[in-house]
Amino acid sequence: AQRVTQPEKLLSVFKGAPVELKCNYSYSGSPELFWYVQYSRQRLQLLLRHISRESIKGFTADLNKGETSFHLKKPFAQEEDSAMYYCALRRAGNMLTFGGGTRLMVKP
Amino acid sequence: EAQVTQNPRYLITVTGKKLTVTCSQNMNHEYMSWYRQDPGLGLRQIYYSMNVEVTDKGDVPEGYKVSRKEKRNFPLILESPSPNQTSLYFCASSLSWGAQGGELFFGEGSRLTVL
Numbered sequence: 558a559q560r561v562t563q564p565e566k567l568l569s570v571f572k573g574a575p576v577e578l579k580c581n582y583s584y585s586g587s588p589e590l591f592w593y594v595q596y597s598r599q600r601l602q603l604l605l606r607h608i609s610r611e612s613i614k615g616f617t618a619d620l621n622k623g624e625t626s627f628h629l630k631k632p633f634a635q636e637e638d639s640a641m642y643y644c645a646l647r648r649a650g651n652m653l654t655f656g657g658g659t660r661l662m663v664k665p
Numbered sequence: 666e667a668q669v670t671q672n673p674r675y676l677i678t679v680t681g682k683k684l685t686v687t688c689s690q691n692m693n694h695e696y697m698s699w700y701r702q703d704p705g706l707g708l709r710q711i712y713y714s715m716n717v718e719v720t721d722k723g724d725v726p727e728g729y730k731v732s733r734k735e736k737r738n739f740p741l742i743l744e745s746p747s748p749n750q751t752s753l754y755f756c757a758s759s760l761s762w763g764a765q766g767g768e769l770f771f772g773e774g775s776r777l778t779v780l
Contacts, residue, residue, distance in 0.1 A: 655708040
């Protein structure tokens with residue numbers, strides 16, 4: 558069965574420090590992974606997807622099939638990055654399995 | 666403005682009193698879905714719909730019903746709510762169900778408390 562694990566419920570860093578939000582998955586097929594973000598008082602929204610290989614708001618994520626991971630990274634955290642981050646795995650069609658989420662707090 | 670709209674946003678009810686949470690999208694999306702969000706568990710899918718009159722169970726469908734009579738609406742029905750259904754509910758939609766269905770657009774959420 559497919560599963561997405563985000564081991565950290567809370568991650569606190571200082572502004573300007575590097576940040577890495579961990580995501581591990583288990584899936585028997587060819588995985589397609591996403592990061593969704595929920596800023597305070599806003600809707601959950603797509604941040605990035607691995608197939609696009611893009612950098613959004615300075616964040617990148619690389620799919621590592623050997624380690625079954627899709628960690629989200631940013632070299633210099635900003636206060637406006639404080640939010641709830643969810644890693645998600647496409648399991649069939651457009652159905653997603655979400656991880657438990659990590660709350661990122663960036664302190665000034 | 667393209668969006669997914671849920672109502673009510675907040676509701677406190679009592680055990681056994683039937684309620685409906687409405688979801689409407691104005692983007693002509695085929696795929697719609699309901700999730701519940703609980704601390705530490707992330708979002709879990711309750712039901713989804715691939716198109717009008719086509720619905721199926723997600724991971725946690727017990728205690729819920731849905732219908733999809735029109736493309737834009739996908740209400741979530743709790744026939745006899747229980748306290749374990751206290752949660753934050755999200756409706757989401759995308760262009761289609763398939764892998765090319767595109768980004769999921771989420772509503773603002775409906776916080777339900779069952780006493």
